[in-house]
Every structure is written in C-alpha cells, then in structure tokens.
Amino acid sequence: MTDINLASELEKLFPQTVEWRRYLHENPEPSFEEWNTRHYIYEKLKEFGYEDIEQDVGGGGLVTYVRGEKFGPTIAFRADFDALRIQEETGLPFTSKNPGVMHACGHDGHTATLLSVAKVLKEHEDQLAGSVKFIFQHAEEVLPGGGKSMVEAGVLNDVDAVYGLHLRSPLEFGTVSYCSEYAMAAADFFTITIQGKGGHAAHPNSTVDAVVVASYVVNQLQSIISRQKDPTQSGVLTFSTLQAGEGAHNVIADKAVLKGTVRTFNPELRNLIEEKINSMTESICKAHGATSEVNYVRGYPALYNHKEETELVRQLFTEKLTDVSVESIPMRMGGEDFAYFLQEKPGSFFFVHSGNEEKGIVYPHHHPRFDFDERALLVGGKCFASIVEHYLLETVAEPAEVQESLRD
Ligand SMILES: [Zn+2]
Ligand SMILES: [Zn+2]
Numbered sequence: 530m531t532d533i534n535l536a537s538e539l540e541k542l543f544p545q546t547v548e549w550r551r552y553l554h555e556n557p558e559p560s561f562e563e564w565n566t567r568h569y570i571y572e573k574l575k576e577f578g579y580e581d582i583e584q585d586v587g588g589g590g591l592v593t594y595v596r597g598e599k600f601g602p603t604i605a606f607r608a609d610f611d612a613l614r615i616q617e618e619t620g621l622p623f624t625s626k627n628p629g630v631m632h633a634c635g636h637d638g639h640t641a642t643l644l645s646v647a648k649v650l651k652e653h654e655d656q657l658a659g660s661v662k663f664i665f666q667h668a669e670e671v672l673p674g675g676g677k678s679m680v681e682a683g684v685l686n687d688v689d690a691v692y693g694l695h696l697r698s699p700l701e702f703g704t705v706s707y708c709s710e711y712a713m714a715a716a717d718f719f720t721i722t723i724q725g726k727g728g729h730a731a732h733p734n735s736t737v738d739a740v741v742v743a744s745y746v747v748n749q750l751q752s753i754i755s756r757q758k759d760p761t762q763s764g765v766l767t768f769s770t771l772q773a774g775e776g777a778h779n780v781i782a783d784k785a786v787l788k789g790t791v792r793t794f795n796p797e798l799r800n801l802i803e804e805k806i807n808s809m810t811e812s813i814c815k816a817h818g819a820t821s822e823v824n825y826v827r828g829y830p831a832l833y834n835h836k837e838e839t840e841l842v843r844q845l846f847t848e849k850l851t852d853v854s855v856e857s858i859p860m861r862m863g864g865e866d867f868a869y870f871l872q873e874k875p876g877s878f879f880f881v882h883s884g885n886e887e888k889g890i891v892y893p894h895h896h897p898r899f900d901f902d903e904r905a906l907l908v909g910g911k912c913f914a915s916i917v918e919h920y921l922l923e924t925v926a927e928p929a930e931v932q933e934s935l936r937d
Pocket of ligand 1: 894895
C-alpha cells in the first residue's frame with residue numbers, strides 16, 4: 530500500500546485542477562442557485578468513474594464515496610461551491626461571465642481541490658482500508674446555509690471524522706494554518722425598528738424623535754460588550770446601518786431602522802447578548818415614548834475544531850507537507866457553516882494561505898478584486914491526501930466480529 534504516492538499524483542493532475550477552477554470561476558452562481566455548478570461537479574465525478582452520486586442532498590448538495598475493499602473508517606471531506614453577488618473587477622482572463630456574480634471567497638478553489646482528490650483516490654479505491662465520503666456543499670454564503678440542511682439530511686451519519694479547508698488570501702502563500710478549539714465565531718444578525726412620532730423640527734416637544742431614540746439605543750447597547758460581558762470572553766456588537774428620515778432638514782423622523790451583527794464564540798454569551806439587545810431596546814424606547822421591534826436572526830454557530838483531530842492535522846501537515854510551513858493562528862470573528870459539520874462529528878477546518886503580494890493577490894475575501902495563488906489548490910489537495918494516508922493507507926486491525934463474519 531505504501532507504493533501509492535498521492536501527492537505526486539496530485540502534482541501531475543495540477544494543470545487540470547487549475548482548469549476546473551478556472552471553469553468554475555468563469556461560471557459562478559449565487560447561493561441556492563448553483564444549477565450549472567452542480568451539473569459540472571456531477572459530470573466530473575462521472576468522468577472519474579463514480580457511479581453512485583447522491584444529488585440534491587439537503588437541498589442542493591452532492592455526495593459520493595470511494596469505498597475501499599479493506600476494513601477501515603469513513604472520513605468525510607467537504608468543499609463548498611457557491612459564489613457571491615459581487616461584480617468582479619479582477620481583470621483575470623477567466624473573469625466571471627455572469628454579471629454581478631463572482632467567486633470572491635475561493636469556493637471555486639475548494640471545489641477544484643476536492644475534485645482533484647476525488648479523481649486520484651478513485652484510481653486507488655481497491656487499495657484503501659476504509660472509505661472517503663466527498664461532500665460538495667451548496668450555499669455556504671447565505672443563511673440558513675447548505676451545511677445545516679446537509680447535516681440534517683444525515684450526511685454525516687456514517688462518518689467517523691470530517692475535514693474541510695478554506696483558502697486564505699491575502700495571507701501569503703506557503704503556509705497552512707490551523708486553530709484548535711473555537712476558530713470562527715457565531716455570526717448573528719439583527720434589525721431594530723424604532724417607531725416614534727414625526728413632526729416639525731422646530732417643535733420636538735410634540736414629537737417622539739426616532740433619531741434621538743435610535744442614538745440612545747446605539748450608545749447604550751455598547752455597554753453589553755464593555756460592561757455586561759465577561760471580559761475574558763470575545764464578543765462583537767456592530768451597528769452597520771442606521772436609516773431614518775427622508776432627507777429634510779426640518780422634519781423629525783417618525784421611524785428609525787438599525788441593522789447590525791453580533792459575533793461570539795461562547796453559547797452562553799451569545800444568549801446573553803441576544804437577551805440584552807431585546808430587553809434594553811425595549812426599555813430605552815419605552816423611556817422615550819417610542820415603541821420597538823427587534824428581529825434577531827441566529828446565523829451559523831461558532832466553529833469548534835476538535836482538539837485531537839486538529840492536533841492530528843498539525844502533525845500530518847508538518848510531517849508530509851515539506852514545502853510549506855504549518856502555523857497556529859488565532860480565532861477569527863468571521864462565520865462559516867462548516868460549524869454544523871463539527872457540531873455533529875469530530876474533525877477540523879484548516880486554512881491554506883493563498884495570497885501573493887508580488888502577483889498583486891492582496892485583496893481580502895468578498896472583495897471585487899479577490900483572487901488566490903492557484904498553487905494553493907495543490908497544497909490543499911496534499912493536505913487531504915495526508916489525512917487519507919493516515920486513516921486509510923496505514924494498516925487498520927479488523928475488529929473480531931468482522932473477521933468472524935468473513936469466515937462464514
Ligand atoms: Zn465567504
Ligand atoms: Zn468561504
């Protein structure tokens with residue numbers, strides 16, 4: 530079994546991996562509308578020799594396996610494939626052909642990487658001790674996300690551990706990073722509507738000024754973070770939008786709408802902030818004679834990387850990926866629906882750095898000029914390959930009952 534060299538096979542396949550990435554990049558589709566993308570992945574998997582490909586899993590995902598002939602665990606790899614509603618400004622030769630839609634998060638890269646792993650492993654199916662489940666996930670970028678519905682559809686029921694990766698630009702190419710335990714935040718969203726009473730700007734006494742009340746709400750709610758939260762816990766509360774009035778200098782607005790986001794790691798802190806936003810908004814508005822309505826929407830939960838599996842990827846990457854460095858990185862406040870997978874089964878979500886200052890790849894994710902160094906596709910493939918080698922190519926002892934049944 531040790532004669533298999535997945536890394537060198539991925540290297541040979543690299544030009545094709547780049548081609549697949551560029552096709553996906555040129556033909557992006559927004560979350561929940563990835564019809565052509567799904568068809569493309571399906572056709573590729575067929576071409577590689579996959580016969581049983583489950584479609585529409587949890588709404589729009591695709592799932593297939595390589596099933597080794599020998600006994601062993603089932604390891605799942607996930608790649609997301611949706612794009613964003615952004616007008617691309619990269620000027621790349623394979624720029625998006627779909628106006629207003631762009632692969633600006635690197636999901637084209639995640640999918641191409643996983644396709645390359647699927648192709649290489651299919652050729653060694655009979656040599657594997659165990660199975661690899663390939664999970665191609667739709668709609669990562671938009672709530673409620675494809676991850677949740679795929680997990681609810683039971684996609685991890687037969688899985689022992691699950692792994693996923695995200696490209697990271699503009700962090701310079703040449704590093705793979707990991708973060709043990711909480712790595713990415715729970716991302717919630719809220720809209721607060723404040724109803725006052727409009728009127729003439731010269732006669733505030735006969736009005737309930739929605740702008741003034743909204744200002745109190747913005748100010749007072751900051752104390753949830755600064756005074757009410759346990760200071761050892763991380764939490765963010767940001768008001769991103771304040772809309773009120775119609776643009777006149779001499780009219781007091783009757784209504785104000787505030788929008789914002791809350792980011793946390795600890796589930797209790799998440800509950801506390803939601804509760805405080807509700808109760809404080811109500812009391813502040815009441816004190817000023819206004820009424821309020823809070824619409825708090827829970828987004829993806831915090832992403833928790835299991836300790837043992839994260840330590841395993843650290844070891845494997847350090848040992849097997851000799852041309853990149855492996856680093857620990859701090860937790861981030863961004864959200865990611867791979868969190869649902871890690872709530873269900875042990876595993877880890879790691880990062881392949883993909884920026885390149887010299888080539889001008891310096892823009893962050895979700896930017897109209899976002900891009901990544903395509904060599905990161907190969908590094909990502911090698912990461913998955915090292916996990917396969919660990920679980921499925923090293924001899925696993927068969928449990929007694931299996932050996933027993935084999936004798937029948
Ligand atoms: Zn994104
Ligand atoms: Zn993403």
